[in-house]
Amino acid sequence: MNTESFSLGELAALVGARLVGDSERRIRRVAALDKAEHDALAFCTGPRYLDQLRTTQAGAVLVKPAHAEACPTAALVVDDPYYAYALLANHLYPRQPAPGGIHPSAVIADDAEVDPEAAVGPNAVVEAGARVGRGTIIGANAYIGAGAHIGEDTWLAAGVYIGAACEIGAGVIVHSGVVIGADGFGFAPGREGWRKVPQLGKVIVGNRVDIGANTTIDRGALDDTVIEDGVKLDNLVHIAHNVRVGENTVIAGCTVIAGSTRIGKNCIIGGASAITGHVDIADGVTLMGMTGVSGNIREAGVYASPTPAQPLKEWRKNVVRFTQLEDIVRRLRIVERGLAEQHSAEQHS
Numbered sequence: 001m002n003t004e005s006f007s008l009g010e011l012a013a014l015v016g017a018r019l020v021g022d023s024e025r026r027i028r029r030v031a032a033l034d035k036a037e038h039d040a041l042a043f044c045t046g047p048r049y050l051d052q053l054r055t056t057q058a059g060a061v062l063v064k065p066a067h068a069e070a071c072p073t074a075a076l077v078v079d080d081p082y083y084a085y086a087l088l089a090n091h092l093y094p095r096q097p098a099p100g101g102i103h104p105s106a107v108i109a110d111d112a113e114v115d116p117e118a119a120v121g122p123n124a125v126v127e128a129g130a131r132v133g134r135g136t137i138i139g140a141n142a143y144i145g146a147g148a149h150i151g152e153d154t155w156l157a158a159g160v161y162i163g164a165a166c167e168i169g170a171g172v173i174v175h176s177g178v179v180i181g182a183d184g185f186g187f188a189p190g191r192e193g194w195r196k197v198p199q200l201g202k203v204i205v206g207n208r209v210d211i212g213a214n215t216t217i218d219r220g221a222l223d224d225t226v227i228e229d230g231v232k233l234d235n236l237v238h239i240a241h242n243v244r245v246g247e248n249t250v251i252a253g254c255t256v257i258a259g260s261t262r263i264g265k266n267c268i269i270g271g272a273s274a275i276t277g278h279v280d281i282a283d284g285v286t287l288m289g290m291t292g293v294s295g296n297i298r299e300a301g302v303y304a305s306p307t308p309a310q311p312l313k314e315w316r317k318n319v320v321r322f323t324q325l326e327d328i329v330r331r332l333r334i335v336e337r338g339l340a341e342q343h344s345a346e347q348h349s
Contacts, residue, residue: 004028006092008060011041012076014091015084017062021074027059030089041092043085044071062088095155098137106138109146121158133170145181151207163219169207169229177214180205184218184225184241184259197221199241206230212237212253221259234271246283 009023031040033049036058043062044053053061053070060074062081078084098119102108106120109128114120118132121140126132130144133152138144142156145164150156154172162168163181174180186197201220205211205227212235217225219241226244227233234253239245243257246265251257255269258277263269267281270289275281279293284300287293291305310318 004092005039008074008076011060011088011091015062015076015078015087017076017078017084019074019076020068020071021060025059025074027092030085030092031058033058033061041076041085041088043081045082098135103140112144115152127164139176148181157213163203166203166205166219168205169209171208172205172211173209174211175213175215175235178211179216180211181219182216184221186221186241186259201225201242203227206247209233215239218259228265240277252289 005026005028007023008019008021008025008027011027012019026039027041028039031037031042033042033044033052033056036042036056038057038059040058041060041062042056042058044067050067050070053063053067054072056073058073060076061071062076062078062084063071064079064081065077068075068077076084098117100117100119102114102120103122105122106124108114108120108126109130111128112126113131114126115132115134117134118136118138120126120138121142123140124138124142126144127146129147132138132144132150133154135153136150137155139156139158139160141158142160144150144162145166147165148162149167150162151168151170151172153170154168156174157176159176160174161179166181181203183199186199187194188197199219199221201222201224203217203219203225206229208230209227210232212233214235215233215237217227217239219225221241223242225239225241228245228247230248231245232250234251236254237251238256240257240259242260244262246263246267248265249263249267249269251269252271254272257275260278261275263281264283264285266284268286270287270291272289273287273291273293275293279296281293281297282300285297286302288302288304289306291303297303
């Protein structure tokens with residue numbers, strides 16, 4: 001809960017906003033347009049929220065230039081209200097610094113290195129040779145494997161698992177239930193059944209990465225699995241062995257990425273997408289939700305593949321027709337050849 005207040009002049013300066021209103025008005029918190037009160041900052045991102053904007057009781061609103069006149073209260077005019085809101089919300093609600101120290105119930109290996117300004121919570125385990133950086137918080141019941149390296153100012157929530165030798169950068173947020181560095185899914189078929197293939201790589205997570213609850217990132221088979229700087233992963237994302245996710249890419253929940261796939265920088269992957277293994281996806285690609293990718297995507301752009309919802313009776317008909325496409329194409333080619341032959345005969349008659 002935030003107890004400190006800031007003047008609108010201070011907040012406007014932080015985001016480079018043009019202020020319309022009293023620069024001395026104090027703001028203590030953020031709230032939605034329709035629920036905000038005099039001490040709250042709200043934001044309006046587009047025309048669909050103009051009715052709420054016109055009746056808001058907020059102390060100030062972040063708005064685009066085109067909507068400034070509709071604002072009945074103080075306005076912070078910016079090109080991107082949502083991004084400015086993110087900056088100011090972090091300023092109003094700063095993350096609390098680590099209290100420092102190791103809880104008596106934590107288990108720390110003798111040769112592990114835990115910075116004096118880091119915090120290790122109850123029942124957490126830090127194995128031999130692991131390193132924990134300054135200002136980092138290790139939550140209750142978290143596990144840090146042998147030789148793992150956790151950078152500075154990183155937060156591992158309760159119950160996080162970091163496998164042996166894995167590397168986590170600085171300023172990373174890892175939510176509960178995340179498993180980083182479990183074995184990849186590698187099995188070789190043979191006469192005696194499936195033989196497990198040792199997974200000898202590790203996981204390398206860059207700086208400023210966010211990893212949502214219950215997401216899993218498998219260690220590499222031979223090469224490493226790499227999550228580059230600035231990547232944001234939603235809850236319940238699965239990333240298989242040897243995958244590389246490029247800088248500043250965002251992946252929404254329930255997406256699965258099979259092994260050895262490379263995803264470029266600044267991509268947006270919609271929820272429940274499924275990406276097969278050993279494919280390359282270019283920088284700047286957007287996949288709509290539930291998109292299936294079975295081959296390389298070499299050019300930036302927006303791609304989609306799901307079938308929109310439709311009445312069941314119509315859907316059943318279309319499913320049957322889909323299974324008939326090959327026969328329909330074959331028959332159409334026969335008709336086209338016949339028409340071409342007829343046209344040619346008419347020209348020579």
